[in-house]
Amino acid sequence: MRKGKIKKLETKPIRNKEKEQKKIEQSSEVKPTEKTLPPQEHPDQIKDKLADNLKWIQKEIGNNADISIREFEIGKTGVSAAIIFIEALSNQLVIQQQILKPLMIDFANVYPNQKQLSSTELKQKIENNILAVSKIQEIKRLSDLYYQVLKGATALCIDGVPIALLLNTQNEKKRNIEEPITEALVRGPRIGLTEHIGDNAAILRQRLSDNNLIFLEYKVGKRTQKTLYLAYIKDLVNPELLSEVKKRIEKIEIDDLPESGYVEELIKDNYLSPFPQVQNTERPDRVVGALLEGRVAILLDGTPFVLIVPVTFSMMLQSPEDYYENWIFGTVIRALRYAAAFVSLFLPSIYISFISFHQGLIPTTLAISIAGTREGVPFPSFIEAFLMEFAIEVLREAGLRLPRPVGQTVGLVGGLVIGQAAVQAGIVSPIMVIVVALTAISSFAIPQYGAGLVLRLLRFGGMILASLFGLFGVILFFLILSIHFVKLKSFGVPYAAPFVPYRLSDFKDIIYRAPILQMKKRPKMMQVQNPKRKGSGS
Amino acid sequence: MxxxxxxxxxxxxxxxxxxxFEIKVDNEIPVNHLLDVANNQDKDRGTLSEVTLQxxxxxxxxxxxxxVQSVMLDGKKVKFEEAAIIDGKKKKLIGFLNDKELEGLSWFFAKEKGGTVVSRDPKTNQMVVFSVKKLEREIQPKMQGKRISFDVKLKVIGQIEEDRRYPKQNFELSSIQQAEKAVAAEIKKKMMTSLSTLQSKYKTDVIQFGTAMRxxxxxxWQQLKQRWEEEFSQASVNYDIKVDIRNYGTIGGRKQKSDS
Amino acid sequence: MLPRSKDQLTPTQVAVIVCSYLLGSGTLSLPRVVTSEVGTPDGWLSVLIAGFLFMWLGYIMAKLGAYFPGKTIYEFGEEIVGKWLGLLISIFIIVYFLSELAFETRMLVEITKTYLLENTPREVTLALFLFIVVYIVVGGIHPIARLFGIFLPITIIVLVFILLLGLKLFDINQLRPFMGQGIIPVIKGILPSTRVYLGIEGILIISAFTQNGKPFKKAVLAGIALPMLLYVMVMIIVMGSLSVEGVSIRIFPTIDFIRSYEIEGLLFERFETLLLTIWILQIFTVIVSVFYVLVTGLACIFHKREHAFIYGILPVIYILSLIPRNMNEVSLWGDWNNQYFLMLCGISFILLLIQKIREKR
Structure with missing residues (x-):
């Protein structure tokens, strides 16, 4: 059923948005009054005469080196036809065996004497009996033809037929399915999403064979016409959320979307905020989990990163593995992550404020040993901290960009050497090295790379405030962060949910990972249509 | 502020x-050393709980x-032996209690009390050494007209450490009772002596009788407060001391009945 | 004036707001303020009694608000007593809020200066803080409710934790005798105890943002009961540790109490940092609440949008808070505010009476 729908939709890829809407919201939508203009008015309308069409095509894209136009005669009918394709993008074997051979040779054999066929009959016959290609589309516009041809399809134009046939001969360049690198798990499926959107949809559908799972297609990017799928479960998702997501996707107007990061930035609520307001993942299990909670996933062709909306802060600190391991362990690990998040945000600033303002608050023995190690350090603690933080960030960045074996070496050697040497040279105190290292490691303990990035960035703000106003500065920093945090919304869901406003039933799955038997309901904050998880026992 | x-x-x-503050012990910071010693002195005297500035x-x-705990220098070591008496009204140091007086007084107020009591069995005149494990105390003030008196009820629980009576036979119940009496008498003696010193010599209430009164x-109490020092030095004290020996150590045991 | 948003506050959120509004500057000085008046260790009883009194008053305010769903006192005041008298009441409330706001900010600055930032000028801390307050107030009541929702649990957990840690100083004899001087001192302590319940007047405004049903009244009562329990706990533990006289001589007995113990073997030994942190969080919530209700009032009177007032009022608060020259003047100011507050409570009581009579007719 779905296939048919998509097929039909694809006949008019450029203006399919309105149609989409109509199709999916069958329930209550007013029928849009779509005005179909008379064909003659369109300059790029496909003409009757093949020669005219070919001239057009020649003019528009024919001067490209990689475009091939092959003219031939259909069977022995005397009707001339042409196929237009790009050699490297299309499957030559299919073109030769399934298109050219049937049309040129088999046609004559099947219909030996068909000179008197009308053009529509001819088209029908070709479509139904001759072409052994899995997907055929009829198009009426030349501009549609270009786009598809440029993506690897083969266009067949027949003299006397004002319609072109697009034949699916794509020979796609794609890689194998591999383990996701950014979100490795100890226990859990090893499968990761790829750059190919068709494959991704297939992977998801394989994991979630629910007939209510919908992939809605959009074409985004004015010039690149990338495919974008909106995935959701029809009878779960909150319709308001869905229409909001659709609205934002339709608003996207940009030449190209090379990665889903573009989509993320274009659809998020507050583009000035450093917090990630859209989750990205290359783990299909995570996407499936989110879909079953009533969220919407956005797949973009050309990137393995699928976006999930809406997102809350608590999701940033969760990993699918929490659910695969024992729930007690899952809970403890989550608590650990929250502690790590706190440390990576506040540790350096607290340290700075204590050292430079409130020495009296440190336990006496610790204070004495810190004072001992800081002896001879020429800089105030802020400069000291800043130097070390800078060094560690540079090391991280350098290690990331270099080829893997080199990167690791740089990280290790750089970290050890700089840390050790800096202490021995008396530039920084050993305790500061501990603080900085602890902070960095804590930020790596956060499962979402983007979230870790934010925490690392924000702590500099905290350090500056701490160095100016001590503990008061740290408290101010906390206040500012909290305020921003509660003001943020992701597609209508408060970013701070489910911490606030309190929804006790959702507390089962923030820090405390309840046993699966107890998690009978989907998150309340999502306001799903069907709150009960079907799978859970009673 | x-x-x-x-x-x-x-x-x-x-x-x-x-x-x-200038002592040098094992490279430790003098203050830390001082605090360590103050916290870890033996509890025999009934440790004075540390007095903070607050x-x-x-x-x-x-x-x-x-x-207040008082510290002095003994050669190169610090020594905690005496206790300083601070008068709360005049806010002045008025004297020092020596070790023995402090030990006697600690029965009145110490929160934790350990240590041993050496007593003599009146019959045999032999030494019985008792060590304190637990102390329950109740101080009940009484006012009859102008006369103020205090009933001090003590229940001391502990064990016998050393018994010079060398009981040839196993312990008899009466033998324990005797020992209990002897220990109680000894405690009472200690308390009375040191209290009378306090009442006569220093005339200051450092054993929180005032709190009980309040x-x-x-x-x-509103009126008494003004002249409490005098009232305190005149107050009489009734003692009711019970010693409970829970453990006899490793020697002896209950007498075996012949028929069992 | 901003259109009030369709989605209303839940009863839990109302309770959280009321609770955060009440928990504030009083925590630190309460034991002294009450005890110096009572003179016996029974001050906690006064706080308890005052608490029940204010639960009743809060109930009255909630009831008053319930007559006029979706309206604040600024609007329904006019409906009850007519346009001019209503306006007068609104102006009285606004002046009170302004004074209260400036007073609370000054308290914050004063504590910060004493315990955290000795060398930074008051003007700087004040300005910084006010900007942060504005940052949340422009967000409207929902982010405010969410923010308080984050701070309140932190406050309660930390406060109870540090109070319990101090139990090693606790001596039950300091609290005895119970009512040794009879009930009179306890009654004397009720008046000074009222100042920690300052803030329940916010109910008159919050009622506009929620459904005025039974859950609302319950939420209000819960929102008052929780701070009451915390205050009683503070009173008992601080009193039991510092003694009547000790409490009376300290400006901020609660801080001094936290500063008089050290726990070895934990990560920290000293805990006043934690106390000051949660105290700043709580006074922040108080300031934000007062700021919000003040701006709502101005917007109601002038029929304009809130935003203009939010920024316009800043310099006024800034200047007002810097007026007192020393801590004594600040305390005096606090006493004034307390009297205003009691008058406001009286006004709402009278308003309810009038409303009841009007209804019968």
Missing amino acids: IIIRASCVVLIAKGQAKDI KMLDHFASEESFL IQYPRQ
Whole structure:
């Protein structure tokens, strides 16, 4: 059923948005009054005469080196036809065996004497009996033809037929399915999403064979016409959320979307905020989990990163593995992550404020040993901290960009050497090295790379405030962060949910990972249509 | 407003405080060493709980007299032996209690009490050494007209450490009772002696009889407060001391009945 | 004036707001303020009694608000007593809020200066803080409710934790005798105890943002009961540790109490940092609440949008808070505010009476 729908939709890829809407919201939508203009008015309308069409095509894209136009005669009918394709993008074997051979040779054999066929009959016959290609589309516009041809399809134009046939001969360049690198798990499926959107949809559908799972297609990017799928479960998702997501996707107007990061930035609520307001993942299990909670996933062709909306802060600190391991362990690990998040945000600033303002608050023995190690350090603690933080960030960045074996070496050697040497040279105190290292490691303990990035960035703000106003500065920093945090919304869901406003039933799955038997309901904050998880026992 | 942390510990130095801060022990910071020793001195005397700056201020505010640990230099070591008496009204140091007096008084107020009591069995005149494990105390003030008296009820639980009576036979119940009586008498003696010193010599209430009075007779206390020092030195004390020996150590045991 | 948003506050959120509004500057000085008046260790009883009194008053305010769903006192005041008298009441409330706001900010600055930042000028801390307050107030009541929702649990957990740690100083004899001087001192302590319940007047405004049903009244009562329990706990533990006289001589007995113990073997030994942190969080919530209700009032009177007032009022608060020259003047100011507050409570009581009579007719 779905296939048919998509097929039909694809006949008019450029203006399919309105149609989409109509199709999916069958329930209550007013029928849009779509005005179909008379064909003659369109300059790029496909003409009757093949020669005219070919001239057009020649003019528009024919001067490209990689475009091939092959003219031939259909069977022995005397009707001339042409196929237009790009050699490297299309499957030559299919073109030769399934298109050219049937049309040129088999046609004559099947219909030996068909000179008197009308053009529509001819088209029908070709479509139904001759072409052994899995997907055929009829198009009426030349501009549609270009786009598809440029993506690897083969266009067949027949003299006397004002319609072109697009034949699916794509020979796609794609890689194998591999383990996701950014979100490795100890226990859990090893499968990761790829750059190919068709494959991704297939992977998801394989994991979630629910007939209510919908992939809605959009074409985004004015010039690149990338495919974008909106995935959701029809009878779960909150319709308001869905229409909001659709609205934002339709608003996207940009030449190209090379990665889903573009989509993320274009659809998020507050583009000035450093917090990630859209989750990205290359783990299909995570996407499936989110879909079953009533969220919407956005797949973009050309990137393995699928976006999930809406997102809350608590999701940033969760990993699918929490659910695969024992729930007690899952809970403890989550608590650990929250502690790590706190440390990576506040540790350096607290340290700075204590050292430079409130020495009296440190336990006496610790204070004495810190004072001992800081002896001879020429800089105030802020400069000291800043130097070390800078060094560690540079090391991280350098290690990331270099080829893997080199990167690791740089990280290790750089970290050890700089840390050790800096202490021995008396530039920084050993305790500061501990603080900085602890902070960095804590930020790596956060499962979402983007979230870790934010925490690392924000702590500099905290350090500056701490160095100016001590503990008061740290408290101010906390206040500012909290305020921003509660003001943020992701597609209508408060970013701070489910911490606030309190929804006790959702507390089962923030820090405390309840046993699966107890998690009978989907998150309340999502306001799903069907709150009960079907799978859970009673 | 007090900006200084009120959790500082207050100690009274006998002699120059300066000297005590200059001791050198195992490269430790003198203050840390001092605090260590103050915390870890043996509990025999009934340790004085440490007086923090906050407590001292509270005592001054409520005009209560109190004891402070006193430290002195003994050669190159610090020694905690005596206790300084601070008068809460005059806010002055008025004297020092020696070790023995302090030990006797600690029965009246110490929160934790350990240590041993050496007593003599009146019959055999032999030594019985008793060690204290637990102490239950109740101080009940009484006002009859102008006369103020205190009923001090003590229940001391502990064990016998050393028994010079060398009981040839196994312990008899009566033998234990005898020992209990002897220990109680000894404790009472200690308490009475040191209390009378306090009442006659220093005339200061450092054993919190005033607090008991305030709780029991809150209205009368308003007037009594002014001349409490005098009243305290005249107050009579009734003792009711019970010693409970729970453990006889490793020698002896109950007498075996022949028929069992 | 901003259109009030369709989605209303839940009863839990109302309770959280009321609770955060009440928990504030009083925590630090309460034991002294009450005890210096009572003179016996029974001050906690006064706080308890005052608490029940204010639960009743809060109930009255909630009831008053319930007559006029979706309206604040600024609007329904006019409906009850007519346009001019209503306006007068609104102006009285606004002046009170302004004074209260400036007073609370000054308290914050004063504590910060004493315990955290000795060398930074008051003007700087004040300005910084006010900007942060504005940052949340422009967000409207929902982010405010969410923010308080984050701070309140932190406050309660930390406060109870540090109070319990101090139990090693606790001596039950300091609290005895119970009512040794009879009930009179306890009654004397009720008046000074009222100042910690300052803030329940916010109910008159919050009622506009929620459904005025039974859950609302319950939420209000819960929102008052929780701070009451915390205050009683503070009173008992601080009093039991510092003694009557000790409490009376300290400006901020609660801080001094936290500063008089050290726990060895934990990560920290000293805990006043934690106390000051949660105290700043709580006074922040108080300031934000007062700021919000003040701006709502101005917007109601002038029929304009809130935003203009939010920024316009800043310099006024800034200047007002810097007026007192020392801590004594600040305390005096606090006493004034307390009297205003009691008058406001009286006004709402009278308003309810009038409303009841009007209804019968």
